[in-house]
Amino acid sequence: xxxxxxxxxxxxxxxxxxxxxxxxxxxxxxxxxxxxxxxxxxxxxxxxxxxxxxxxxxxxxxxxxxxxxxxxxxxxxxxxxxxxxxxxxxxxxxxxxxxxxxxxxxxxxxxxxxxxxxxxxxxxxxxxxxxxxxxxxxxxxxxxxxxxxxxxxxxxxxxxxxxxxxxxxxxxxxxxxxxxxxxxxxxxxxxxxxxxxxxxxxxxxxxxxxxxxxxxxxxxxxxxxxxxxx
Numbered sequence: 001x002x003x004x005x006x007x008x009x010x011x012x013x014x015x016x017x018x019x020x021x022x023x024x025x026x027x028x029x030x031x032x033x034x035x036x037x038x039x040x041x042x043x044x045x046x047x048x049x050x051x052x053x054x055x056x057x058x059x060x061x062x063x064x065x066x067x068x069x070x071x072x073x074x075x076x077x078x079x080x081x082x083x084x085x086x087x088x089x090x091x092x093x094x095x096x097x098x099x100x101x102x103x104x105x106x107x108x109x110x111x112x113x114x115x116x117x118x119x120x121x122x123x124x125x126x127x128x129x130x131x132x133x134x135x136x137x138x139x140x141x142x143x144x145x146x147x148x149x150x151x152x153x154x155x156x157x158x159x160x161x162x163x164x165x166x167x168x169x170x171x172x173x174x175x176x177x178x179x180x181x182x183x184x185x186x187x188x189x190x191x192x193x194x195x196x197x198x199x200x201x202x203x204x205x206x207x208x209x210x211x212x213x214x215x216x217x218x219x220x221x222x223x224x225x226x227x228x229x230x
Contacts, residue, residue, distance in 0.1 A: 013115030017057055025193060026058050030230075033199025036061055037182050038141045040200070041166050044186040045224060046147040048091060048155050051188050055145060055195075056116055063143040066130070066165075069120035071113050079106040090154050119144075121165070131172055138173055138181065148217065157190075157228065162221035164213030170203045180204045185220050187227035196227040 070081035
């Protein structure tokens with residue numbers, strides 16, 4: 001998928017979103033801190049497709065998603081990911097149901113993810129370009145929204161693990177620009193349809209803790225589970 005530096009969604013996709021809002025109830029956003037800043041990193045639990053779709057429709061800030069590269073590929077790659085990974089392993093559907101749902105969704109999902117201008121993430125050296133592109137967006141006042149949870153065995157209300165890629169991105173931003181960057185931790189309470197947004201964490205303050213990426217990720221994961229109970 002070609003990456004665009006335009007921060008706003010295209011007019012046709014904004015029209016599609018206006019239709020989807022008819023069927024998707026607007027959530028409540030509870031902010032525990034001050035105003036939400038731009039050029040920031042926002043973290044949230046995934047809650048299957050609920051988290052991304054709800055944020056795409058209603059999040060009050062201009063942003064771009066990080067998302068798995070399979071969903072940015074061709075129809076075969078999307079079908080394989082949906083059938084063999086998302087529905088089967090993450091949603092725990094039967095193999096028949098997973099194949100059926102993937103066959104229905106994969107032809108249209110590419111248009112939706114392209115409309116969202118999803119930024120693909122990779123498990124190999126291709127991630128370097130994702131980091132470089134993300135830094136350009138942050139430098140141009142665009143926010144990054146990242147789902148850091150490990151969902152390999154499904155989506156859990158009580159989060160089990162966060163990956164530390166978001167902190168690596170913040171580190172690279174500071175190294176390149178010598179500027180602080182804010183990281184906002186969020187939790188989507190699906191049953192209540194509420195997003196709890198924690199007060200911003202300063203990268204420079206986190207850096208002073210002398211923790212590695214895994215330890216920082218654990219800290220944010222534990223805090224997200226605290227937000228889930230509010």
